[in-house]
Amino acid sequence: METPACDNYRAVYLTAEDLRIAASIIYNAYHDDPFFKDALFKGDMHQYEQKLRAAIREELNDLWQQEQTLVGLFEDDRLVGVVCVFSQQAGVGEGRYWNWRLKMMLSTGWQSTQALMNKESSILEHLPGKNCAVIQFVCVAPFEQKKGLGAKLLDAVTSWCDEQPELDGIGVFVSQESHAHLFNRHGFIPLASLNIGNVSGELMFYESQRDE
Template sequence: MHRTSTPAPDLYALKAIHLDVDDLNVAASILYNAYFDDPVLNQIFHAENEGYDSRLRSAIREELHAFWDSGQTLIGLFDDHRMLAVTCLAEPGAGFTPGKMWHWRVKMMLTAGLFSTRQLIEKEEKVLAAMPASHFHMIVLIGVHPDYQHAGLGHILTGAVDSIVTEHPDSEGVGVFATIPSYEKFFLSCDFQPVKALEIASISGTILFKTRPVDS
């Protein structure tokens, strides 16, 4: 029996839209698939032990709800009413990091345990400290539906991020931490520049940054 391939979406018909709370479950599913093989999360949530998928799903869900509760930017790429890609973008100067939110800490400790929660907070602090700016946007999570990989959706989504950053006069640019070589290659193709290598939970990754264009 032959598997029918998913038809490519019409890229010109896609719309980047701010998510509603009702979109968070679909966003969590897309991000779960995007980060299932992330080596840092594999290490933090003990991928070798039973229940890894449940721990990862719960962690991503709590991260999304922390973003929503704090009023951060959640952007989805939609084909009509179907979400095909999503990103979580932390705003500059908002003082938002999940580790600072007590209810996030409590829920994450119940989900992943104290040690894993501490490692997540350490990851967050190290990544922020390594950025070459003090007032910037941060791509915390980004993912494309597995049926629509390598179709140009990631570039459209980062284009939407670029527009948000450009319209924010106080932002110096946007940063991201990539631990998978293909993700790093993708961000380099989007004109991000490598800043430095960073080791978290014994896993090496790369800090990348894209400077906001100077107003002419």
Template sequence: MTNPASSAQLTVKHLLPEDSTVAASLLYRAYHDDKLFKDVLGGSDAQTYESRLRALIREELSCFGQSAQPLIGLYQAQSLLAIACVFEAQTELQASRRWDWRLRLMMSAGYLQTQQLIDKEKTIREALADQGHYYFLSFIAVEPHYQGQGLGHHLLDALDELVKENPIASGLGVFVSEADQNAFFRQHGYEKFQVLTFKSVQGELLFKTRAAIMEKSL
């Protein structure tokens, strides 16, 4: 059963510190069955995988917050209904992934798993190197009871505004490995940039240019 969310009651703002636990829960549920995370983080049993996924989300939210990367929340009154986690290329996010971040994640998710996640991010950065100063969408999630009401579309519109407000931003990228995800982003003007494979999971790196975003707003 879904709950109605009126667009007139929705507000977009940076994630409030007190909502970090809710945000982690949203992301955990959204990415629990993600093929790539299952491939990289999967252990000998479901409990091991779930523990690693929770650890990854916890450390990523902490890392994004410490490096002041955009954590965009969609709220109805005081309730967080959806979240998008974005990093800005050529910022302090890389520096924040120092030895203590790696150590914490290695201890909770495993050495090999941590290295594969770092390699994945490095591969994406290298693929988008010619795009200059871009944004990249790492995570997006909608509260399950509010899915199917266009909240994801509201978030993507907010990310367009993020690009428009930054005069040096060249656009926004995202990696998707599911057909429905691909269709969702293409509906918003994202185009295929490159096919990437991580372990046994193949997906598409999509990119929406600043020109496409500005054209949409005319």
């Protein structure tokens, strides 16, 4: 995948060498995410940050090994944004593989691991069909925000969706109103209200615009 360069920005598939920087971008962007705070924070900020780093690292490695869609937004050769998408055919939710469960449990604890799986299962349960993908992470590096780069990432992922012949659309769980507005401007519509743990939000859905 490669989108045409625009103002020196391009969206391309990540390589193995990009995963460390991608994990750092995701960690900083999701540090105060309501779901991760609810799932991982148990009163100790240092432990929370360790768990968050481990959870992101394990999830990125698992998505990579399962050959899921990991896209980076680059300014020239510098990674500034990331979007990670998994298909329903991937082992997620209650279908998580034992090795992921073990690594995540050792890194974050059983309750946190269960919360991560419950979130995925709840999203999958409310999607309109079996041929849908889910955005797991989408973020821009903190110092690169307020430049419209989130819109470029969503343009890239919706264009990717439209090019997939077997894909009906993409879902994403959104718990912050400002994020919901951004997704809505890119064709995502509210599909269901979800309560995941102690966090309320909307499952939003982009329907593929592929040519039949």
